[in-house]
Amino acid sequence: MDNKEKKVEVIKSATIRFTGDSGDGMQLTGSQFTSTSAIVGNDLATFPDFPAEIRAPAGTVPGVSGFQLNFSSEKIHTPGDSPDVLIAMNPAALKANIADLKTNGILIVNTDSFTDKDLEKAGYKESPITTDLKNKYQVIEVQISKLTGIALEEKNLSSKEIDRTKNMFALGMTYWMFSRPLDPTIKWIEDKFKGKEDIIEANIIVLKKGFHYAETAEIFISQYQIPGAKLEPGTYRNITGNSAIVLGLVTASYKTHLPLFLGSYPITPASDILHDLSKYKNYHIYTFQAEDEIAAVSAAIGSAYAGGLAVTSTSGPGVCLKSEAINLAIMAELPIVIVNIQRGGPSTGLPTKTEQSDLLQVLYGRNGESPLVVISASTPTDCFDVSLESVRLALKYMTPVFLLSDGYIANGAEPWRIPNTDELPEITHNQITSFPEPKFRPFARNEETLGRHWAIPGTPGLEHRIGGLEKDYHTGNVSYDPNNHEKMVHTRAEKIAGIANDIPDQEVYGEKKGKLLVVGWGSTFGAIRSAVENFNEKNPDKKVSHAHVRYLNPFPKNFKSLLESFDTILVPELNLGQLSFIIQGNFGIKVEKLNKVKGRPFTIQEVQQKIEELIQ
Amino acid sequence: MTIALTKKDFASDQDVRWCPGCGDYGILSAIQKTMPELGIPKEKVVFISGIGCSSRFPYYMNTYGFHTIHGRAPSFATGVKITNPELSVWVITGDGDGLSIGGNHLIHSIRRNLDINIILFNNEIYGLTKGQYSPTSERGTVSKSSPYGSLEAPFKPISIALGAEASFVARTHDKNQKHMSDIFLRAAQHKGTSFVEVLQNCVIFNDGIHDPVYGREVREDNTITLEHGKPMIFGKNNDKGISLDGSKASIVDITKEGLDAVSIHDENRENPDHAFVLSRMMQPHYPVPMGVFRDVERPTYETQLHAQVNQVEREKGEGDLKKLLFSDETWEVK
Ligand SMILES: Cc1ncc(C[n+]2csc(CCOP(=O)(O)OP(=O)(O)O)c2C)c(N)n1
Ligand code: SF4
Numbered sequence: 024m025d026n027k028e029k030k031v032e033v034i035k036s037a038t039i040r041f042t043g044d045s046g047d048g049m050q051l052t053g054s055q056f057t058s059t060s061a062i063v064g065n066d067l068a069t070f071p072d073f074p075a076e077i078r079a080p081a082g083t084v085p086g087v088s089g090f091q092l093n094f095s096s097e098k099i100h101t102p103g104d105s106p107d108v109l110i111a112m113n114p115a116a117l118k119a120n121i122a123d124l125k126t127n128g129i130l131i132v133n134t135d136s137f138t139d140k141d142l143e144k145a146g147y148k149e150s151p152i153t154t155d156l157k158n159k160y161q162v163i164e165v166q167i168s169k170l171t172g173i174a175l176e177e178k179n180l181s182s183k184e185i186d187r188t189k190n191m192f193a194l195g196m197t198y199w200m201f202s203r204p205l206d207p208t209i210k211w212i213e214d215k216f217k218g219k220e221d222i223i224e225a226n227i228i229v230l231k232k233g234f235h236y237a238e239t240a241e242i243f244i245s246q247y248q249i250p251g252a253k254l255e256p257g258t259y260r261n262i263t264g265n266s267a268i269v270l271g272l273v274t275a276s277y278k279t280h281l282p283l284f285l286g287s288y289p290i291t292p293a294s295d296i297l298h299d300l301s302k303y304k305n306y307h308i309y310t311f312q313a314e315d316e317i318a319a320v321s322a323a324i325g326s327a328y329a330g331g332l333a334v335t336s337t338s339g340p341g342v343c344l345k346s347e348a349i350n351l352a353i354m355a356e357l358p359i360v361i362v363n364i365q366r367g368g369p370s371t372g373l374p375t376k377t378e379q380s381d382l383l384q385v386l387y388g389r390n391g392e393s394p395l396v397v398i399s400a401s402t403p404t405d406c407f408d409v410s411l412e413s414v415r416l417a418l419k420y421m422t423p424v425f426l427l428s429d430g431y432i433a434n435g436a437e438p439w440r441i442p443n444t445d446e447l448p449e450i451t452h453n454q455i456t457s458f459p460e461p462k463f464r465p466f467a468r469n470e471e472t473l474g475r476h477w478a479i480p481g482t483p484g485l486e487h488r489i490g491g492l493e494k495d496y497h498t499g500n501v502s503y504d505p506n507n508h509e510k511m512v513h514t515r516a517e518k519i520a521g522i523a524n525d526i527p528d529q530e531v532y533g534e535k536k537g538k539l540l541v542v543g544w545g546s547t548f549g550a551i552r553s554a555v556e557n558f559n560e561k562n563p564d565k566k567v568s569h570a571h572v573r574y575l576n577p578f579p580k581n582f583k584s585l586l587e588s589f590d591t592i593l594v595p596e597l598n599l600g601q602l603s604f605i606i607q608g609n610f611g612i613k614v615e616k617l618n619k620v621k622g623r624p625f626t627i628q629e630v631q632q633k634i635e636e637l638i639q
Numbered sequence: 640m641t642i643a644l645t646k647k648d649f650a651s652d653q654d655v656r657w658c659p660g661c662g663d664y665g666i667l668s669a670i671q672k673t674m675p676e677l678g679i680p681k682e683k684v685v686f687i688s689g690i691g692c693s694s695r696f697p698y699y700m701n702t703y704g705f706h707t708i709h710g711r712a713p714s715f716a717t718g719v720k721i722t723n724p725e726l727s728v729w730v731i732t733g734d735g736d737g738l739s740i741g742g743n744h745l746i747h748s749i750r751r752n753l754d755i756n757i758i759l760f761n762n763e764i765y766g767l768t769k770g771q772y773s774p775t776s777e778r779g780t781v782s783k784s785s786p787y788g789s790l791e792a793p794f795k796p797i798s799i800a801l802g803a804e805a806s807f808v809a810r811t812h813d814k815n816q817k818h819m820s821d822i823f824l825r826a827a828q829h830k831g832t833s834f835v836e837v838l839q840n841c842v843i844f845n846d847g848i849h850d851p852v853y854g855r856e857v858r859e860d861n862t863i864t865l866e867h868g869k870p871m872i873f874g875k876n877n878d879k880g881i882s883l884d885g886s887k888a889s890i891v892d893i894t895k896e897g898l899d900a901v902s903i904h905d906e907n908r909e910n911p912d913h914a915f916v917l918s919r920m921m922q923p924h925y926p927v928p929m930g931v932f933r934d935v936e937r938p939t940y941e942t943q944l945h946a947q948v949n950q951v952e953r954e955k956g957e958g959d960l961k962k963l964l965f966s967d968e969t970w971e972v973k
Contacts, residue, residue, distance in 0.1 A: 062970050207968065251972075260969045270964055277960050284722055304951035306958030309721050309944060314747040318714035321707070321744075325687070325718025328705055329726070333718070351708050440972075441964050480703035480719065480726050483682040488651070488698050490706025491690075500653065501698065 031202065032245045036065075036095030038103030039197060041190075042120045043112030043133075044081050045074050045088040048190035053090025054436075055194055055211065059203045061261050061438050064251025065094040068549065069436045070102035070624070073375045082136075082144040087119040096250045100402075100549030102435065104626035108200070110193050112136060112167070114145035121151075129243070130160045131196065133189070135168035163242050167192050174232040175225050184222070188229040195233020202248045205230060255440055262439040264403040264432035265295040268336075268362060271410025273306050276332050278411070278450040279418065283308045284326035286319035287336045291374045292430040293364040296336040316344035320361070324348055327357040328489075330454060330479035332414065336362040339381045340371060342388070349423050350389045353515065355489045356466070356475045358417035358424075358452070360410075361385075365429040365545075367622045376622025377431035379545050380598035385425040386576055386605070392512045394519040396420070397576040399427040401548035404439040406432065409573065411447070418452040419525070420474045420518060427575070429597075431624045432546045453477040455485070463487055466499040472525075473518035520577050529579040533559070533568035536588035539638055542614070544572045544602055547595055547625055554630035558638075565638050572602070583610050591615060591637055595630050644675040651701040657692060662813035662839035666760060667699055669819035670729075674702075676820075677727065677827050684727045687716045689741055691733035692767045693760035693839070710741025713748035713757065717940075720753050724941045727827065728755040735765045738774040738794050746803035751940040752831045758823075759796055759834070762841035763848050770844035782844075796836045797918035797932055801911045806831040808914065808932040812838035812853050818864075818929060825931060831939050852927045861922055865930030870901040873926045881920075888916050888925065906934040 039056065041049045050071055060067050072089040079086035093103035108129045111117040113136040124130060137150055156162060171189040178185075198205060209227055216222045237243060262270075276283035285308070287297040301310040309331070313319035320335045327333035337345065342363050352359050365381045367373025385397055396416050400409040406428055417424040453469070454477045465487040468475050478485035487499065495502035496510050531540070532555065543551040548571050555569040570585060572578070586592055586606065594603045595617035603614045617633045619625055649671040657663045674684065684702035688694035690709035697704030703726075707715045712730045720728050730748075737745045737759045748755070764782065765771040771784040775796065779788040800808045807829040811822040819837065826833035838849045847854075852861050863873035863881065871881040872893070880891040880901030891900045905913065914933040921927055952958070 058968050062968065064970070064972065211968075254972045256972050258965065258969050258971055260965070260967045262967075273958075273963060274960060282722065284718060286718060303958060303963070304948045305955045306960075306963070307948065309948070311717065311721060313714065313717075314743055317711060318717070318744050318747065321711045321714035322718035322721070324707075325705075325715035325720075326722040327718075328715070329685075329719040329722040331718070331722035347708050348711065355705070441969065444960050444964065479723075480685045481683055481723055483680065486682055486701055486703055488700075488704035488706065490697070490704075491708060492706065 030245050031248050033248045033250065035097055035249070036093060036099060037108065037201065037247065037249060038091065038093045038106045039108040039110070040089055040091040040106040040120060040123070041110045041193065042087055042089040042116035043190070044115065045079065045086050046081060047088070047112045048187065049088045049090050049112070052190045052194045053092055055208045056197060056203070057092055057261060057436055058211070059198070059207045060092070060094040061259065062207050063203060064254070065096065065249055066099050066252040066254060067092060067094040067437060068099055068102045070431070071434045075373065075375045080144070082113055082115055082141050084115045084119050084145060087116045089116070089120060094249060096252050098252060100553045101624070101627060104628050108197070110197065112189075112193065114142050114147055114151065117151060118145050118147065124160060126159060128160055129163060130156075131163045131165060131193070133167035133193070134164045135166050161244070165196070165236075165242065170232065170236060171229050174229050178221065178225055180221065180225055184225065188226050191226050191229040192233035192236070195230045196237040199234045199237035200243050200246060202246055205234060254438065257440040259438045259440055261436045262403055262407070263434055263436045264400065264406040264428050265292070265364070265434070266299060267403055267406035267439065268410050268426070268428065269296055269299040271407040272300065272334055272414070273303060273308065274407075274444060274447065275411050275414035275450060276306065276308065277444070278447060279332055279414065279452060281330065281332035281452065283334065284323060284331040285310045285334045285336065286313055286321070286323035286326070287311070288313050288316045288319045288341060290338045290341050292366055292433045293336045293338045293341070293362065295433070296362060316341040317348060320345040320348040323359055324352050324357055327352070327359045328355070328480070330477070333359040334362065335359065336364070338364050338366050339368050339384065342381060342384060346389045349395070350391065350393050351491045352423045353393045353395055354491050356421040358421050358477070360413045360417050360424050360426055362426045362428065364433045365427060367620075373622040375430065377429045377546065377624060378597050378620060378622065379429055379547070380601065380620070381427065382575065382598070382601040383604070385427065392516060394516050394576070395422055396424040396519060396522060397427065398424060398573055399545040399575055400432060401545055401571055401573065403432050403435050403437050407439070407442075411450070415450050416522060416525070418450060420472055420522060421453060421477060422519065427545060429546050454479060456482055458485060464497065464499050465489055466494050466496065473514060473521060523577040523580045526574050526577075526579055528581045529570055529572065529585055531568050531570050531585065534566055535568070535585070537566060537568060538589065539567045539591045539593060539634065540586065540589035541567060541569045541593045541595065541630070541634065542572060542586070542602070542606070543569070543595055544575060547597065550625035550627050550630050551595055553627040554634060557627065557631055558634050562638070567634055567638065575602070578609075586610060586612050593617060593633060593637060595625060595633065597624065644681065646671045646675060649674045649681060649701050651699050653698050655699050656695065658843050660842040661692070662762065662841065663693055663696070663760065665813040665816065666758075666819065666837055666839065667696065669816050670823055671700070672816070673820045673823040673827070676824055679727050683725060684729070685719055686729045686731060687712045687719065688731040689733070689736035690767065691736045691765070692841075693731055693733040694736060696731040710736050710739070711744055712736070713741065713744045713755075716755050717748055717751070717753055720755055720941050721944060724754070724945060730755055730757040732757065732759050733766070734759065734761045734763060734775040734796070735773045738796060738799070742774070746799065749800055749803040749805045749832050749834060752804070752806055752937050753941055754830050754832070754939045756823075756826045756833045757835065759836050760839040761796060761836050762839045762845055764841050764845035766841050766844055795918055795921075798915060800834040801915050801918055801933065805834050805933065806937045807833040807934050809833070810836045810838070810929050810932070812849065812929065813840060814853055822931070825934070829934060831937055851922050861926050863926040863928050865904050865906075865917070865928050865932065867904055867906045867931065869904060870898060871904050872901060883913050883916055886912070886916060888920055890925070906931050908933070909935060
């Protein structure tokens with residue numbers, strides 16, 4: 024083709040997956056592609072997938088790192104079921120990912136890495152790039168390492184430094200393929216390597232070379248364009264679930280005028296919350312890296328006792344350790360937000376993979392009758408709102424609140440319309456400086472909310488003692504009276520149950536009654552919503568509805584009647600049926616289950632298929 | 640005008656429910672007596688405890704108090720002190736609470752050097768759970784859970800505190816109101832974590848366990864009172880002394896070797912070696928030291944943390960929420 028202005032196809036959306044060895048910089052390549060796609064106005068969703076070992080042997084399947092991104096000119100809810108384009112930097116990456124590639128999809132391989140040694144490490148006897156493979160996919164073989172080397176031939180760089188830039192070559196090629204601009208990444212490179220001029224130059228050269236190579240070598244049949252999506256007007260940025268929680272908490276600190284205290288102990292996939300908050304010291308944020316989870320949550324409760332906005336962040340195994348202290352916070356009626364970024368279990372399970380299997384743990388995993396509030400986030404951006412809501416309820420009701428997220432939304436990103444913080448409401452709390460009666464009663468309650476007063480040390484005249492032993496309903500002194508205990512158990516339960524009056528009714532997507540309601544919670548939102556949308560589009564006469572539950576304890580007031588308005592309830596979960604169990608137990612309503620525990624999110628297809636099965 | 644407080648102002652209206660004769664009464668009394676001397680209003684005082692007989696302590700103080708969970712009091716105290724450094728924070732713990740289940744938190748809070756006072760009541764037994772051997776019980780202790788004698792080597796609380804980089808370490812016992820009170824005062828005045836071991840008698844499950852140390856008859860021969868800058872002398876006739884030589888402590892007969900052979904006690908020694916040697920002195924070979932083993936200055940955790948927050952604020956300017964939300968790459972959708 025002599026006409027360089029070759030065919031540009033306008034398409035609605037595409038899914039691309041970058042894969043390579045964990046040392047190949049695929050996360051970075053993916054996140055750059057994400058930023059650029061966001062800047063050109065696409066809606067998007069990402070799915071970074073890390074290996075569990077930090078340094079699995081290079082070139083092996085356990086060492087493969089991947090980053091999938093779905094970008095679209097329309098509103099989308101998931102990172103896409105299966106990629107249209109797969110970039111495999113080595114044989115192991117090919118092996119681990121090829122099964123997911125769409126038939127006739129584009130496979131770009133770095134053939135330089137298909138040496139005998141690397142093939143063997145990946146467990147291939149001979150090169151997998153066969154006629155069969157080529158018949159099934161559009162295979163594009165590129166000597167990425169070699170071309171990168173040539174591009175930097177004249178530069179005075181070590182072979183290691185050169186090799187490190189080869190991800191930019193891959194990025195450049197895909198930028199051309201999808202008609203993306205290079206400028207945002209060039210600017211990013213300049214910022215990131217500030218002071219290392221030769222590295223900046225090398226990365227930019229390689230990025231451009233990748234772009235030009237794709238343009239001139241005519242390796243792709245077409246070039247694609249994905250116009251911007253019609254998003255609500257406003258200023259946007261990309262945000263991951265974990266950073267949305269961080270920003271939500273900082274915002275909550277402003278809205279409560281309380282200093283934020285985070286007690287935490289590192290654990291995947293929650294550590295980023297500790298890392299990020301530790302950076303924001305100038306926002307009056309006090310972060311404390313404790314010696315373990317018990318100390319982390321205990322310090323947070325100590326902070327709550329002293330009047331701080333107390334938060335602790337962890338994942339399932341950490342929650343196990345924190346349980347006893349959380350029970351103390353329930354008994355002492357102190358406000359604290361416990362962020363649980365769930366991952367595969369039991370025990371250390373699949374530390375880098377996602378799962379939703381801590382619901383029963385956070386609801387019931389403590390001794391005694393110990394009710395608390397449980398809220399779940401369904402998308403990365405939702406994490407922001409849910410953080411604010413957790414703080415609001417904790418402070419108003421003087422209770423621990425569990426905020427459930429998971430590895431999938433924690434690391435996944437999507438565009439976020441930055442809210443106008445002036446328009447966000449102030450968050451009130453129960454701190455008092457005096458008491459109407461001569462003798463302070465620490466467990467005197469607000470009649471409506473049943474939340475107790477928050478008298479903090481340092482306040483004259485309100486000296487009092489609290490703790491884990493049962494307290495007399497009236498005086499707040501230690502009491503072993505059986506009737507009093509029963510009354511207190513009921514009171515604590517009623518306090519939490521009463522929160523149902525303070526939260527919105529359960530929303531439904533679609534009709535409010537009918538044949539099938541899909542009920543989900545947490546990160547399954549995108550797959551369920553897309554599956555329901557797809558199904559309804561295909562079957563206009565058999566509409567299915569979707570209710571995604573944010574408040575898991577207490578449930579919204581209308582939840583039961585909503586469930587009763589449908590013939591069938593389907594509950595897809597990344598566990599063996601925990602919400603199903605609760606619904607069946609609480610409401611005596613039989614539900615259909617769809618469960619997956621592979622450390623991976625649902626695909627849209629999986630949910631859709633189940634819907635189709637149930638609605639013939 | 641501030642009204643001077645008295646001991647009574649620090650007693651709560653709750654009945655004190657320890658067994659009659661329990662050593663805890665004496666400790667409570669000594670702390671209540673010390674409080675007015677600190678010149679701190681009682682609303683600024685917080686007692687935080689774990690679980691055990693000793694940990695019921697906060698209920699009996701007319702201050703702020705938090706009776707928490709077994710072994711974790713130092714961690715709760717950490718959160719309190721970070722959030723409000725102006726409070727005078729006291730941690731009350733037992734040998735089981737502080738050294739068994741809470742050993743980890745105890746050493747780490749000492750290491751961090753928050754300005755808190757940790758008072759460990761050592762009765763070498765579990766009181767509240769009715770008489771099991773504890774981490775400080777002598778090897779061979781016969782108890783409910785060790786009918787044939789315990790097999791474990793005991794912890795020496797002071798050695799542990801020193802090993803955890805303690806900046807203030809002291810020992811006292813429940814039979815000496817004056818000494819306890821002096822030590823508590825010193826602990827409160829120390830900026831940084833103060834660790835005080837109080838030898839305490841449990842009349843029910845371990846009665847008289849400390850008698851070989853401070854029993855009326857043997858007290859003068861079997862204890863030695865440490866005083867900064869003074870020679871380490873003990874004995875009924877003040878005729879014995881301690882000589883510290885490297886890692887070894889030896890008993891000196893002053894009548895024979897003279898006062899010069901006796902070492903001078905130096906609490907402020909940066910090097911904890913002498914304090915450590917003293918912490919290993921016990922019956923029956925040595926007199927048991929009472930008083931301050933170590934008192935050195937180290938920056939406190941909360942001052943450093945707050946200074947860091949201020950420093951970052953000076954460098955970066957006060958946090959601006961909008962700026963933060965709009966940081967990172969942003970774009971406009973019209
Ligand atoms: C998690 C937990 N484990 C065990 C206990 C039971 N328990 C309560 S107090 C105690 C030991 C207390 O001994 P010590 O600290 O020496 O205090 P003392 O009663 O002798 O003052 C134990 C094992 C508990 N309350 N919580
Ligand atoms: S059991 Fe022992 S330590 Fe506990 S109150 Fe009685 S005497 Fe005191």
